[in-house]
Amino acid sequence: MRISQNLRILLCFAVAAFLSHAASADVLKITVNDTIQPITAEYIARAIDEAHRRNCQALLIEMNTPGGLVSSTRDIIEKITSSPVPVIVYVTPTGAHAGSAGIFILESADVAAMSAGTAAGAAHPVILFGPVQGKPDDDMKKKMENDAAALMRSVAAKRGRSIEAAESAVRESQSFTEQEALQKHLIDYVATSPDDLFRQMDGKPFNRFNGAGASLSLKAQPVVGFEMTLKEHILDELMDPNIAFIILAIGVLALYAELNHPGAVLPGTVGVVFIVVAAFALNLLPVRFASLVLIAVAFALFALEAKFASHGVLTIGGVVLLTLGGLLLVDGPIPEMRVRLITALAVSVPFGLITAFLMGIALRARRNKIVTGAQGMIGELGVAETALSPLGKVLVHGEIWDGTAATAIGAGQRIVVRGIDGLTLRVEASSEPITGGPPVI
Numbered sequence: 001m002r003i004s005q006n007l008r009i010l011l012c013f014a015v016a017a018f019l020s021h022a023a024s025a026d027v028l029k030i031t032v033n034d035t036i037q038p039i040t041a042e043y044i045a046r047a048i049d050e051a052h053r054r055n056c057q058a059l060l061i062e063m064n065t066p067g068g069l070v071s072s073t074r075d076i077i078e079k080i081t082s083s084p085v086p087v088i089v090y091v092t093p094t095g096a097h098a099g100s101a102g103i104f105i106l107e108s109a110d111v112a113a114m115s116a117g118t119a120a121g122a123a124h125p126v127i128l129f130g131p132v133q134g135k136p137d138d139d140m141k142k143k144m145e146n147d148a149a150a151l152m153r154s155v156a157a158k159r160g161r162s163i164e165a166a167e168s169a170v171r172e173s174q175s176f177t178e179q180e181a182l183q184k185h186l187i188d189y190v191a192t193s194p195d196d197l198f199r200q201m202d203g204k205p206f207n208r209f210n211g212a213g214a215s216l217s218l219k220a221q222p223v224v225g226f227e228m229t230l231k232e233h234i235l236d237e238l239m240d241p242n243i244a245f246i247i248l249a250i251g252v253l254a255l256y257a258e259l260n261h262p263g264a265v266l267p268g269t270v271g272v273v274f275i276v277v278a279a280f281a282l283n284l285l286p287v288r289f290a291s292l293v294l295i296a297v298a299f300a301l302f303a304l305e306a307k308f309a310s311h312g313v314l315t316i317g318g319v320v321l322l323t324l325g326g327l328l329l330v331d332g333p334i335p336e337m338r339v340r341l342i343t344a345l346a347v348s349v350p351f352g353l354i355t356a357f358l359m360g361i362a363l364r365a366r367r368n369k370i371v372t373g374a375q376g377m378i379g380e381l382g383v384a385e386t387a388l389s390p391l392g393k394v395l396v397h398g399e400i401w402d403g404t405a406a407t408a409i410g411a412g413q414r415i416v417v418r419g420i421d422g423l424t425l426r427v428e429a430s431s432e433p434i435t436g437g438p439p440v441i
Helices: 002-023 038-053 070-081 101-108 138-158 163-171 178-183 194-200 230-238 241-260 266-283 289-307 313-327 341-367
Strands: 027-032 058-063 087-091 097-099 111-114 119-121 175-177 205-207 213-215 223-225 381-384 391-396 399-405 414-421 424-429
Touching (some): 027 038, 038 058, 038 070, 038 230, 070 101, 070 138, 087 097, 097 101, 101 119, 101 138, 101 163, 111 178, 119 178, 163 175, 175 178, 230 241, 241 266, 241 289, 241 341, 289 341, 391 424, 399 414
Parallel strands (some): 027 058, 027 223, 058 087, 399 424
Antiparallel strands (some): 205 213, 381 391, 391 399, 414 424
């Protein structure tokens, strides 16, 4: 009886310890210091799931982003608004920016905060080229603007924040300092650090997306970092259009080298791997397929320049097309998600120089005298072994050949080869001294 009672006591202590541990769960923290793209969305979604699995009190997202893709932004907002764990978005450090897509994510958070010297806003949707003659389509721009504004109104209203100020970030591309955002009720707190933020929000209510009220007490709670996986780190780097473009160019160059040296294997293997990796990265980005055609034509011009002497015309055309193809490759909404001019030139110009170098080698080879095969015998000097009238024997390159001459040539006289018919050399007398080759008696 006493043993049973002791077991109950131990069980009560275990349950109390478990509940105490659950009540003092950690705050999970991630850092988003990048553009908003599919890998960022995957990272945030995985962090929310992990925070829920660990029974964390909250997820803290420290953010500094210039913006990114609308599709990835919507995925992140959907995950945040449906999160069972409160999500705190904190724009930091000083000088950080929640630009474009960043302010959507900031407004969707349960608690929105910024540190001193930060900014948020300029969320007007951007389209680089429309479907007609390279000009943006007015109806499409209006639809995109209205859609983005509606999304902003929705998240701001659900969180009890200023709808008018939030919508102005979309329709008027307004940007706000941390104090302006606080005064216009776009954010809840301005804090110098996560600890300062936790102190300010201690016990204060906030709105969950489902309309329920909630509060947190995070003072002195441990903050645990949550990093990207190796796969996410690699893919995050590949999401940089500049890196993807360089990898694609290296892959095509390696394949070009393999085609010019069949059987080398290594260039072909490297080329296939690099092209597959670039294709995987570009598949996750808004790629213009017309630009891929420009890049393919550019490499075709480089290959033709190496085959035909166009005096650099094909090379210049290839450089221009490769540069344009690179610049237009990714239809990113912000400059950070497009191929930079310096990157496009850094790829296209070296390709042009390599092609010009190969062209120079080919032209020099064409000008040089042929020194192998039958044609290599023409112009060679020798000695008549027997008299030629017109047939006889001649010694050329240490070998005795049948020879024929239009005019009689005496034995021992120097001769020069002027042609070859099968195994018979057409020769004529020469007064030039023989240099090199085997000694002539």
